Amino acid sequence: MDTTDRKDSVAKIKEAHRLLKRYEYTPQKIQRGYTNKTLYINISDNTIKSKDVPEEIKDKFTGGKGLGLWYLWNSVTKDTKWDDPENEIIISPGPVGGITQYPGAGKSLVVSLSPTTGSVMDSNVGGHFGPLMKFSGWDALEIQGKAKEDIIIYIDGNKGIVEIYEVPIGPVNSHILAEEVTEFFAESEEEKRNISVISAGEAAEHTLFGVLNFSFYDRRKKVQRLKQAGRGGIGTVFRNKKIKAIAVKYNGVKGDSNNPADIDTIRKLGLKLHKEIKEHDKDQCRMREIGTAHLVEIMDDYDLLPVHNFKYGSHEEAYKIDSKVLAKKVVQGSPDGCWHGCSMSCAKAVQDYELKTGPYKGHKVVVDGPEYETVAGVGSNCGIFDPDYIIECNFYCDTYGIDTISFGTTMAFLMECYENNILNKEITGGIELNFGNKDAAMEVLHQMAKGTGFGKIAGLGVRRIKNLLIEKYGADPKFLNDIGMEVKGLEYSQYVSKESLAQQGGYALANKGPQHDEAWLIFMDMVNNQIPTFEDKAEALHYFPIFRTWFGLNGLCKLPWNDIEPPDNHLTDEPAKVPEHVENYVQLFNSVTGKNIDKEEMILQSERVYNFQRVFNLKMGFGTREHDIPPYRSMGPVTEEEYLSRQERYDKQLKELVGVNPEKMSTAEKIEALREYKYKQYDKLVDAVYKRRGWNKNGIPTVELMKKLGMDFPEVIKLIEEHSSE
Amino acid sequence: MIRVNQRDMDFREGMTVKNLLEDLKYSFPNLIVRINGEYIPRESYEKTVIKDNDDISIIHPIAGG
Amino acid sequence: MKFLQKDETLCIQCHACESTCAQAFFKSDDRTKSSIKIFDDPGERNEIINVCNQCGECISICPELAIYRAKNGVVMIDKKKCVGCLMCVGFCPTLSMRIHKDFLEPFKCIACGQCAKQCPTKAIEIKHID
Ligand code: SF4
Ligand code: SF4
Ligand code: SF4
Numbered sequence: 001m002d003t004t005d006r007k008d009s010v011a012k013i014k015e016a017h018r019l020l021k022r023y024e025y026t027p028q029k030i031q032r033g034y035t036n037k038t039l040y041i042n043i044s045d046n047t048i049k050s051k052d053v054p055e056e057i058k059d060k061f062t063g064g065k066g067l068g069l070w071y072l073w074n075s076v077t078k079d080t081k082w083d084d085p086e087n088e089i090i091i092s093p094g095p096v097g098g099i100t101q102y103p104g105a106g107k108s109l110v111v112s113l114s115p116t117t118g119s120v121m122d123s124n125v126g127g128h129f130g131p132l133m134k135f136s137g138w139d140a141l142e143i144q145g146k147a148k149e150d151i152i153i154y155i156d157g158n159k160g161i162v163e164i165y166e167v168p169i170g171p172v173n174s175h176i177l178a179e180e181v182t183e184f185f186a187e188s189e190e191e192k193r194n195i196s197v198i199s200a201g202e203a204a205e206h207t208l209f210g211v212l213n214f215s216f217y218d219r220r221k222k223v224q225r226l227k228q229a230g231r232g233g234i235g236t237v238f239r240n241k242k243i244k245a246i247a248v249k250y251n252g253v254k255g256d257s258n259n260p261a262d263i264d265t266i267r268k269l270g271l272k273l274h275k276e277i278k279e280h281d282k283d284q285c286r287m288r289e290i291g292t293a294h295l296v297e298i299m300d301d302y303d304l305l306p307v308h309n310f311k312y313g314s315h316e317e318a319y320k321i322d323s324k325v326l327a328k329k330v331v332q333g334s335p336d337g338c339w340h341g342c343s344m345s346c347a348k349a350v351q352d353y354e355l356k357t358g359p360y361k362g363h364k365v366v367v368d369g370p371e372y373e374t375v376a377g378v379g380s381n382c383g384i385f386d387p388d389y390i391i392e393c394n395f396y397c398d399t400y401g402i403d404t405i406s407f408g409t410t411m412a413f414l415m416e417c418y419e420n421n422i423l424n425k426e427i428t429g430g431i432e433l434n435f436g437n438k439d440a441a442m443e444v445l446h447q448m449a450k451g452t453g454f455g456k457i458a459g460l461g462v463r464r465i466k467n468l469l470i471e472k473y474g475a476d477p478k479f480l481n482d483i484g485m486e487v488k489g490l491e492y493s494q495y496v497s498k499e500s501l502a503q504q505g506g507y508a509l510a511n512k513g514p515q516h517d518e519a520w521l522i523f524m525d526m527v528n529n530q531i532p533t534f535e536d537k538a539e540a541l542h543y544f545p546i547f548r549t550w551f552g553l554n555g556l557c558k559l560p561w562n563d564i565e566p567p568d569n570h571l572t573d574e575p576a577k578v579p580e581h582v583e584n585y586v587q588l589f590n591s592v593t594g595k596n597i598d599k600e601e602m603i604l605q606s607e608r609v610y611n612f613q614r615v616f617n618l619k620m621g622f623g624t625r626e627h628d629i630p631p632y633r634s635m636g637p638v639t640e641e642e643y644l645s646r647q648e649r650y651d652k653q654l655k656e657l658v659g660v661n662p663e664k665m666s667t668a669e670k671i672e673a674l675r676e677y678k679y680k681q682y683d684k685l686v687d688a689v690y691k692r693r694g695w696n697k698n699g700i701p702t703v704e705l706m707k708k709l710g711m712d713f714p715e716v717i718k719l720i721e722e723h724s725s726e
Numbered sequence: 727m728i729r730v731n732q733r734d735m736d737f738r739e740g741m742t743v744k745n746l747l748e749d750l751k752y753s754f755p756n757l758i759v760r761i762n763g764e765y766i767p768r769e770s771y772e773k774t775v776i777k778d779n780d781d782i783s784i785i786h787p788i789a790g791g
Numbered sequence: 792m793k794f795l796q797k798d799e800t801l802c803i804q805c806h807a808c809e810s811t812c813a814q815a816f817f818k819s820d821d822r823t824k825s826s827i828k829i830f831d832d833p834g835e836r837n838e839i840i841n842v843c844n845q846c847g848e849c850i851s852i853c854p855e856l857a858i859y860r861a862k863n864g865v866v867m868i869d870k871k872k873c874v875g876c877l878m879c880v881g882f883c884p885t886l887s888m889r890i891h892k893d894f895l896e897p898f899k900c901i902a903c904g905q906c907a908k909q910c911p912t913k914a915i916e917i918k919h920i921d
Contacts, residue, residue: 100876193855219856255875255895264892267877271890274881284756301751337854341876523754523786529731530785544789562788570758570765575787 006176010183013170020151023048023162027137030259033095033592034058038071039138039162041153043241044085044145048162053139060710064094065122065552066609067140068111069616072120075144078619082113082233083240085146091198092140093130096592097555098258099341101270102584103277104557106131106339108214114232114512115208115240116406116461117489119620120613121232121512124552126338126347127214127225128196131555132157132250135257147242154185157250167244173449174199174213175365175399178224181245182217191251193217197224198246200235201401206451207459209406209491210235213398220334221351223366227338230403231515232490233461239401253340261594269584269591274343277564281344285563288335290323291346292372292559297322299376304496304522306381308435309412310485310633311642313496317385321375325387344560346371350391358396358446367395369404376494377408382415383435393445400449405515406461409491411441413462416483422475428454462486482632488513488622497634500526501678502537505685508630509541511613517558518545524576538688547577549606554589561585608709611693611701615716618700618723625699628686635678640667643674650674700724729781737778743771746782758785792864793902793919794845795827801914802839804829808906808915815905816898824891826900827915836886840914843887843900849879865902873897 028035036058038051053067061070068090080086090111099105108130114121133141136157143153147166154163171177178197186192197215204210212235213226229235256263281287286294296318299305303313319325335345350367370390378393379385397404411433417423418433425432431440431454447455457465462484469475485492490513497503503526506519521540524530531537551558562578572579586599597605617623636650637643643650644667651662654670658677662670690697694705700723706712728737730746738745743759743766759766760783766774776782809825817824827842845866850858857872858879868879875895880888888897904917 100874219854253874263895267890267892271877271881274878278882286755298753301753334851340854340874341878343876343878343881519789521789524789527731527752528783528785529733532732540789565756565787569787570785575758575785576789578787 006179006183009170010180013167013180013184016167016169017152018166019163020166021046021048021164025050025137025160025162027157027160030134030257032261032594033098033258034063035134035137035139037138038067038140038142039155040142040144041162041164042145043143043147043151043153043164043243046164048164051142060608061612062094062553062605062609063139064092064097064107064555065109065111065124065549066612067092067094068109068122069120069609069613071140071142072111072113073612073616073619076113076620078621080113082115082118082237086144087113087237088142088144089234089237089241090140090142091130091133093134094553094555096588098131098134099260099266099270099588099592100253100255100257100339101267101341102560102588103270103273103337103342103344104339104560105341105555107551107555107557108133108229109552109555110212110229110234112234112237113620114234114490115236116233116463116491117513117622119488119512119622120616121234122552122613123212123229123231123234124517124557125212125214125229126216126227126557128216128339129198129214129246129248131258131339132194132196132248132253135250135253136248141246143241143243145241150242150244152181152244153246155246155248157248158252170244172199172205172244173201173399174226174401175395177245178213178215178226181247182215182224185247185249191249193219194251194253195247195249198238199244199401200238201399202449203400203402203445203459204235205239206456207402207448208236208461208464209233209403209410209459210237210239210401211398211403212238213401216338218336218349221331221349221366225336225347225349225366226368226398227347228398228403230405232512233403235401235403258592260592262591265587265591269587270341273560273564273584276566277343277560280567281564284565286323287344287346287559287563289332290327290330291348291369293326293348293370293375294323295372296326296375297324299372299495302522302527303499306376306412306494306496308383309381309409309416309483310492310496311416311639312645313498315380315383315385318380320385321379321387321390326370326375329387329391338557342557342560344557344564346559346563353391353395355395356388356392357442365395367391368398370394373494374404374408377405378411378441379408381408381412381494382441384438384441386438389438389442393442396442396445396449400445402448402459405493406491407445408494409485410458410462410465411444413484414444414458414465417469417475417480420479422469422473422480427457427473461489462491463489479638482638484631485633486514487630488627490514492634495520495522497522498636501681501685502531502540504630504635504682505537505541505689506545507634509628509686509689510545511610511617514630514634518548520544530576534684534688535692537685538692541689542692543577543603546603546606546610547582549610550585550602553605553609556585604709608711611705611709612711612716614695614699614701615706615719618719623699624723625686625697628699630682632675632678635682636674637671640671643667643671696724698723728776728779731783737776741776743774743776746776747771747784750784752784752786754786754788756787758787759783760785792845792921793917794864795842795900795902795904795907795915796918797840797842797915799839799914801912802829803912803914804831804839805911807909807911811906811909812900815903824893826887826889826898827906828889841885841887842915843883844885845902846884848884849882849888852879852882854878866899867901868896868899870896
């Protein structure tokens with residue numbers, strides 16, 4: 001869209017919009033990373049109020065995701081569904097979030113009940129919204145209720161104004177909406193950089209895996225760039241509430257806007273990491289050059305890149321979509337960070353990309369990404385090795401507001417169903433969903449946006465499609481449950497975990513469902529062979545998920561923890577933990593809050609929230625052992641072709657691990673024997689992990705643990721007791 | 727026979743650390759290689775020759791994707 | 792382009808330039824507020840005089856577009872736009888961007904030449920090149 005069109009469109013919106021509510025407040029000054037106030041908005045009756053954040057709650061939940069979980073816990077009952085007005089969307093950056101000197105310190109954490117899992121979901125996202133919201137006086141934004149017509153919520157952090165507008169007309173898709181909303185609230189060109197917008201898109205209305213796009217203004221390219229709170233369908237909740245956009249404006253970000261206790265230490269730590277990244281990133285992960293997409297060829301080499309719905313871990317055409325190819329597509333020489341001071345700058349952009357399909361065909365657009373997860377999900381996993389398709393699909397997923405990971409895993413599943421005649425043209429409405437058919441996949445994506453045709457089914461996500469195919473079309477439940485890559489109702493992210501028992505647990509035990517942000521142990525386990533026993537694996541599955549939870553309590557990004565490493569990291573006792581960087585985080589927290597935690601207390605902060613989230617799952621009717629079981633596709637070969645593709649490896653496992661002689665067995669028998677062995681191993685792993693975490697055999701945290709952690713709220717204890725006596 | 731990360735592997739006369747990494751397709755950029763406990767810096771992969779019965783550890787020091 | 796050229800062989804490490812710079816820029820006697828730095832010990836980098844050469848690398852590092860080349864060729868920081876992220880400090884190839892705990896924003900040599908006037912040996916001099 002060119003500028004005159006946009007001006008017209010904005011003018012129309014200005015005409016049509018209607019102020020529903022205006023609330024004035026005196027912005028709280030931030031004290032050591034906290035404003036100690038939460039903005040509560042109920043969009044059913046347009047109540048807006050300020051809530052205190054008590055010290056006790058900060059001590060127990062720290063901030064970010066912790067605060068979000070606490071507010072949601074208090075708003076929903078066990079019967080609340082994602083589309084009930086009681087469900088909330090809570091956004092909070094955490095105390096460290098908003099400092100400008102240390103890389104990766106501008107994340108927002110979003111919490112809500114998920115449409116796909118029915119339980120509590122959290123998602124971590126860049127963009128400037130969280131920090132600008134905090135500088136505007138709010139530790140968290142809590143939105144409840146449902147609007148009657150589409151609304152836009154606006155926070156002006158300098159004037160101290162919150163407004164709710166009804167905006168019945170205008171675009172919904174993010175790449176246009178984010179620009180228009182910015183234009184709408186910016187009083188000058190210069191102000192645009194101080195605005196961040198949250199939006200979703202048309203497909204978020206019609207599918208269950210909608211995302212939220214958080215924007216940041218890219219001063220060089222003069223566009224709003226989009227970062228996604230991707231997992232678990234929070235964008236779907238957003239559109240279901242009839243929220244079109246939430247915008248914040250705050251002029252005057254400075255190095256001390258987060259008002260930390262000891263800015264000097266923060267500056268020293270930040271500067272040291274900037275230098276480390278400058279010196280070593282080019283030989284380590286090349287984040288500044290190509291971002292997370294550097295993993296494509298690495299995962300392919302280690303047989304971990306999902307191909308054809310996670311059947312295989314590599315493909316001869318993977319080189320067509322690897323980072324060398326993608327590096328030529330994205331703008332070079334100006335790496336972008338998703339918040340001030342992120343010199344890791346993994347955000348990439350393809351500029352002047354001319355769209356080939358869909359409603360914006362022929363438009364030249366800026367596309368964010370593509371990140372590893374997107375390349376693997378919409379590309380290799382669907383058997384599509386075309387970089388332009390990946391970029392186009394990335395663009396439409398973003399602007400329509402859907403999760404590239406769930407889209408990829410769902411599409412790959414549908415394709416396998418199609419190739420096995422479980423789906424056919426009658427059901428797909430004539431679309432030939434073979435692996436590799438990029439036009440077909442794109443068509444389904446456009447249908448998802450409109451909520452038409454087969455897109456309606458595809459947008460339900462793997463779990464519901466499985467049920468539909470079983471119930472309505474008589475499909476074989478065993479096969480579908482084996483190949484449907486979901487746990488708890490959430491689709492898998494894009495790593496093949498077949499050869500790593502620890503990672504099978506990392507995925508299936510994760511609180512919100514199989515996302516690798518809790519644990520990624522494949523190298524430690526499968527390649528390095530560092531955690532051979534069940535106890536070793538259990539220790540890793542205790543430490544890493546708990547440690548990594550901490551980023552989400554503080555508004556931090558995980559990447560600068562271990563996608564850059566100090567040159568002498570190999571000399572440390574536990575290089576996988578990157579001890580120097582862990583120490584940085586301890587100091588950062590202390591320098592912001594003026595507290596005095598150590599690494600042990602850091603782990604405790606996370607353990608509190610992690611276990612609380614587990615009990616939250618219990619409250620919503622999940623959170624027990626039966627919900628922690630992975631589909632067999634994530635553990636071993638389901639089909640004969642899959643077995644035969646790595647026959648040597650699997651035969652060897654039968655001989656050495658299972659203790660049977662594969663020579664006299666049919667492939668079907670071999671598959672069965674391996675499967676039986678792998679599930680037994682998995683069971684033992686789960687026992688060991690539960691024990692290490694202080695949970696009972698059914699995966700429920702014990703009363704003693706919750707007491708020890710100080711998380712023994714009466715409702716928590718009651719829930720645990722009810723479920724433990726069953 | 728050599729041991730790599732506590733697993734047996736065939737030995738080839740004259741193989742260097744670089745060859746071994748190529749055979750294994752260990753393309754991760756940040757490796758910690760030790761032969762019989764001794765740290766081998768990246769610059770030496772090409773010139774370090776592996777001997778029969780060497781005990782080699784190749785650690786990918788990363789627990790995050 | 793205007794820049795401060797150095798000849799380390801002439802430097803007698805008297806630190807007069809540092810005092811002048813801190814005074815000219817910040818009206819301060821605190822030499823750590825100087826944009827030019829003189830090392831008594833050349834150290835690992837084997838350097839006695841460290842000062843910005845106006846190469847402009849930092850212009851492309853700053854996402855805020857707070858760093859620009861002025862008409863006379865000197866690289867300048869617009870403090871109003873700067874958010875104090877210190878990326879330019881970490882990424883300067885010669886480590887000539889300065890910070891001080893009294894200021895949120897970094898600062899650097901603007902080739903004003905005040906220091907050169909005080910240098911007794913002409914170890915530093917303002918040069919113009921195209
Ligand atoms: S590493 Fe990437 S995702 Fe993380 S904060 Fe930096 S730019 Fe954002
Ligand atoms: S501060 Fe450094 S990067 Fe910037 S112009 Fe001077 S020498 Fe170059
Ligand atoms: S410290 Fe200021 S001038 Fe330097 S890169 Fe950051 S915003 Fe730009």
